[in-house]
Amino acid sequence: MKRPDETLVLEEALRKLRAGVPLDQVLAECGEFAAELAPLLEAAQWMQSSVQAAAPRGAVARSRARFLQAAEARSARALPFFARFRWAVNLAVILVVLAGALFFTGLGSVSALPGQALYPVKRAVEQARLALASSDPARRLLLEESFDARRAAEALRLAELGRGQRVSFAGFLSGGNGQPWTVEGLTLQMDDALQAAAQSLPGAYVEVQGQVQADGTVLVSVLRLRFFELKGTLMQNDGGRWLISGVWVAITGQTQVEQPLAAGQRVEITAIRLSQQDFLALSVRLEDGNGLKDDLASPAAVVTDDGDDVDETPELRATDDSGGDSEDDEKTETVQPGGDDGGEDDDDRGTPDSGSSGGDDDETPDSGEDGDDDNGTPDSGNSGDDDAEPDDGGGD
């Protein structure tokens, strides 16, 4: 067993080393223990000099994004009861209407086309699904994309049937240079003003409103950039790209940013789609702020022919004030710092090897062989014995 004096002198020497006292001087002040402590203090110096000042670049940002995503996912799951109830009521009403419609007409609404009786039901269900996804921007975007694709497929079907219906759909604009303008395979008929606007938008993801003609083309009345409204938490700022609740959005010098923003803030973004995967933010504002949104949504980019009607740019945003005050204090139980509780969780989640090992079993110094197991150390035997001692020897 080690004499306590030694450990005391070592502790004092370490304190001096930390304070910047040179090793020689520290050893000189160790008296009779100097020779014994010299190798230990050298090792301590190596430990000190090996200190790694900072985490790798990017690691903090990646971890923060993961942390915030986990927190957001958790709080979405833990919505206050009444909030869930509110959605449940909405959903129940929709389902009742839908069930009634289906009862009389079968599953026809799924393939309903504009102008057909069940079409409004189909759209109502879509609106409900979007509203339910309001707390998850990535899911909401996926839904919007799939609904855009539906609108285009409907328009295409109407064009094949030559049925003159008013349609609204979105897709990437292609054509020009003598070729007909098309969106999602639909040929567009446009007057000169719209043609001129289209010249500035080739390849852009646009929204089209118009009338299907007997020849299968669409007579366009409105052609404009399709705007996406994105609400979420700013999780990572990677220079030219921001991660908003799981969705990456490009930020350029042209993007109007309301004010310097920090990770964790709730923001609203108006974005356009550059390609299948990429979005470009036009404006970013705090969720509660009055924004530049209106300026952008009555856009310079919009070109209308008959300007009269149906701005169907769906205002699909649903307010998401999940509040979160509900978790306040009930009876609290302290989670032990050493991770006893966390430790149990640890073992439950993703630590398959730990099995029954709870709290402090894994590295108990009291059992030399356990220590060896943990580290797989071929350590020179006496180290294991050493370890067995502290609690015996110095425990009290």
Add this chain to the structure above:
Amino acid sequence: MTLEDLLTRAKKQDMQSLAALHDQLYPLVYRYVSYRLEDEQAREDITSETFVRLVDVLHKRGQSIQDLRAWLIGTAAHLVSDHYRRQYRRPESGLEQHEDLPDGLHTPEQAAEQRQIHNEVQQAMRRLTGDQQHVLALRFSQELSLEETARLMKKSVNAVKVLQFRALAALRRAMDERGKSQ
């Protein structure tokens, strides 16, 4: 804003406070983990996982954390132990990917030398028992006092003093053995 304030607001799902809490405490956890693990990716993963575990606790009703720093280090220590257990069953060759490390104020030469020392210490640390590694990481990466270390390790101050003594002696032996074998 104090850590306690941040924690209180974080429990109410204030995302900004959560982000600030994370950024403030990340270096603390990373430093501890980097003393105990060589593999850069594993360090990053375990540090990040420690914070994800924190989310779980923050969301659990009726639970509170008295000492957040200690809780984080304790959780990181458990994750490191789990990592070693897995690695013990599935040994991997040591990866040494340090190209992404920030160099801080050092010249390239100094940075290279520091990395060399860090690697040597890391290799030697692997030869210590879990508790020996834990005590050295706590005392040197966190600069915790004896009392704080004792509280965190659930040992007496005397036991920590003795453990620290033996850990340094074992580290020195391991460094010497490595020196001889090279």
